[in-house]
Amino acid sequence: MKYDYIVLGCGPAGYTAAINLKNYDNKILCIEKNKIGGECLNYGCVPSKIFIEMSKKCNFNKKKNSKIIKCISNSMKIRLYSKGIKLIENSEGVIHKKFVKVGKKKYFYRKLIVSTGSLPKETGFKIDNKKIFNNKTIFKIKKMPKSVVFIGCGVISLELCFMFKNFGSEVFILEKKKNITEYLDKDIIMLLKNRMKKKKIYIYNNIKNINIIKNNKKVCISFIFKNFKKKIVSDILIISIGRISNCVKNNIGIKLNDDGFIKVDENFLTNKKNVYAIGDAIGAPFLAYKAENDAIKLSEIINNNIRVKNNVIPNIIFSSPEISWVGKNEQSLKKRNNNTIMKFDLSNNFYAKMKGINFGLLKLIFNKKKILIGAHLFFKNSQEIIFSLYLFINYKMKIFDIKNLYYIHPSIHESIKYLILENEKIR
Secondary structure, three states: OEEEEEEEOOOHHHHHHHHHHHOOOOOEEEEOOOOOOHHHHHOOHHHHHHHHHHHHOOOOOHHHHHHHHHHHHHHHHHHHHHOOOEEEOOOOOEEEOOEEEEOOEEEEEEEEEEOOOEEEOOOOOOOOOOOEEEOOOHHHOOOOOOEEEEEOOOHHHHHHHHHHHHOOOEEEEEEOOOOOOOOOOHHHHHHHHHHHHHOOEEEEEOOEEEEEEEOOOOEEEEEEEOOEEEEEEEOEEEEOOOEEEOOOOEOOOOOEOOOOOEOOOOOOEOOOOOEEEOHHHHOOOOOHHHHHHHHHHHHHHHHHOOOOOOOOOOEEEOOOOOEEEEEOOHHHOOOHHHOEEEEEEHHHOHHHHHOOOOOOEEEEEEOOOOEEEEEEEEOOOOHHHHHHHHHHHHOOOEHHHHHOOOOOOOOOOHHHHHHHHHOHHHO
16 A cells, blocks of 8 residues: 555654645555554543542542543544544554555555654663552552652652642652752742642652562652661552653664654654654653644645744643743843843732632743743643743743733733733833
8 A cells, every 4th residue: 555644653743743744635544553642642641631630529530531531532533534544553563665564564655754752761660550650551540549659750740749649648759869840940949849848748859779679568669868768668659750762663774863762853854765753752842732733843844845933832730730831940041130030929810819729920031122031830720821921932022012912801811911010110
């Protein structure tokens, strides 16, 4: 069989690429090694948010998680089939020059798109999915543990630690780095630490010599903290220390970068003609919406020769409350005096109070030309307004322009206007 495009991997990147390229009347085949939807739908974004929502109601329902994922999966398949896109699931494709081999069958391509994603980074500790889990397998648990220990303090750990705490679990986080969440703005870090302390989520950073012993009932984690040996006995252990490449088998010599991800140019082209790579397969940031954006950009590049550049990428941690940010943080600024920093307490927004938001921070950073270069939010549902701030930064909007937009009343969005009005003197 011959195809215009063969897409390896049908997660956010591959699925979006297939849909977009089909709009140009191409014949397309998607090959997925596991399940449609990839890491995001089956083991990441979707199940984690389902668990987080259940934790807010203190109602753990394993069947609900499976039901929602199956429903989304079926919808994705229906959309592919309705557009005439062929899907092969639970099959690994091996790349050859001009064709991809699945079992004994050969599928020929004019262009190939590799979107095989990433995997949880492995450690020397065996993942048994009974007492020791990683961030991919944790959603297989059948009941909530009384205690849980995380190794690693990344985004997933921060999201899940609040989720487990809401369910009543005792939560501990172990981190080898001296400073946790260095990528966050310093004010957000301070608020997050205070929030975790208030919730009795215990963090041990700069730890050494981790050792794990487990039996059928418990797992014992020993480590060195501040030159003292400590021991925690827990129901389960979750290892979440980053991600590695999910490299596809190929016989054509596709080059990888130093971290093991596929090396591409600004047009997502690999070192091999007509072979492209997008999404997690090309490295960080590991975000579903970044992967989808790669797919849309690639479609524009191939079909219209248009290169779309986005200067910044918005970020979100679904903690409790949510942390959202885009652009520069305060500690990254070289000259503090040349920039303007504004802060607004969400408790001063009456609509926020009406919604039960009595705690939160909105922080904006402007450069010496009064252009917005950074936004940092820590309050309930902050993800709902980070997109607006992303647009302001991406289009280099100034204080005056932002202040004079129409903000719906009443709304959380109004906080942006209130923040600027309270700092009118800096204009």
